Amino acid sequence: MYHPRELYPSLGTGYRLGPPQPGADSNFPPALAEGYHYPDLDIPKLDCFLSGIEAAPRTLAAPPPLPPALGTEPAPQAPEALHSLPGVSLSLENRELWKEFNSVGTEMIITKAGRRMFPACRVSVTGLDPEARYLFLLDVIPVDGARYRWQGRRWEPSGKAEPRLPDRVYIHPDSPATGAHWMRQPVSFHRVKLTNSTLDPHGHLILHSMHKYQPRVHLVRAAQLCSQHWGGVASFRFPETMFISVTAYQNPRITQLKIAANPFAKGFRENGRNCKRERDARVKRKLRGPEPVATEAYGSGDAPGGPCDSTLGGDIRESDPEQAPAPGEAAPASAPPCGGPSAEAYLLHPAAFHGAPGHLPTRQVRQGHKAGLFQAGGPTPILTPLPPLQEPQLP
């Protein structure tokens, strides 16, 4: 996760950051005709990737208008896209989950240390040249110039947005990889982390709390590794992935959805050991002092069907939609995916690998383990990650 300036020092310090976006929804033109120049594809942020691309008409795929406010209306179906990669299309794999969150008003926790997005952006791509190599990037841009406030029932604008923060781009750790590799299985950005620390040294995406953001996915064709001559770019955004960044959840319905859907929050489900009843009981026991016998055994509760009955519809999230195997699941580790990171690729283009979370796998994933979807880095037995790049001084 690095700013392009870090990847390409030759750009110099004059590299322009995107200016604040004044005015509500200025990034979301209400009517988009063919040939429309995408206003907020942050060319300065991506121009190191875009430079060298042959001139191509930047057309949009007639996206529907965006919802007027988060959590008030269902999101449109089609992604908005900028194309100079003909035939390439992206679809949001976990769209239903995103829509569910969006219908309530998605909130993303941001912390000093960095917090993952949930749901994560998981996309399927088609139409790539199987032999060509591509980079997958993700960034997050402010939706408007407003700061938001939770008013008990809904989010409402509450003043002017904070000045725009340094732009950062998350580079998928598999980048660069062949089109065949990217098309084999969904591409997951679940390792992206969000932070509110403007001095963040880890390369996480920096956001302001209580602001509305829109993730974008960029696909860049690299004609040759380590070349400035890129073969084209396609940028996509899915309106249902819009969210408001928070340091603590404001909408209790979002909390419920996160707990129900995120496997890491399983401990907070109604039938888990960390449900409110159990927590309250633990606090009481603490106050009373230690007890000789374990009293947290399941089944001792008085509620029918277990200590804490589910109020969330039971099975809606029994299997984690984020982690569920997708059709065409990854090949076993004994058959490394083609086009994955190679030593040569890493040596030629090391910066592209630095989106990895600080530790690229250094050995093959063994069968029998529940490998995360689209393992970061994939099997790269001979690679050793370089230390993170120095972050630029903030103004």
Add this chain to the structure above:
DNA sequence: TCATCTTACACGTTTGAAGCGT
């Protein structure tokens, strides 16, 4: 006083390593 942020905590999941058998 209020809204927002930070931190510690307990719990569940993920992941890497070791052990074992074939």
Add this chain to the structure above:
DNA sequence: AACGCTTCAAACGTGTAAGATG
């Protein structure tokens, strides 16, 4: 020696709640 499978423990990712901050 190589491979596949299981087990284990540390690391990591969660939301919560209390306290701190402005």
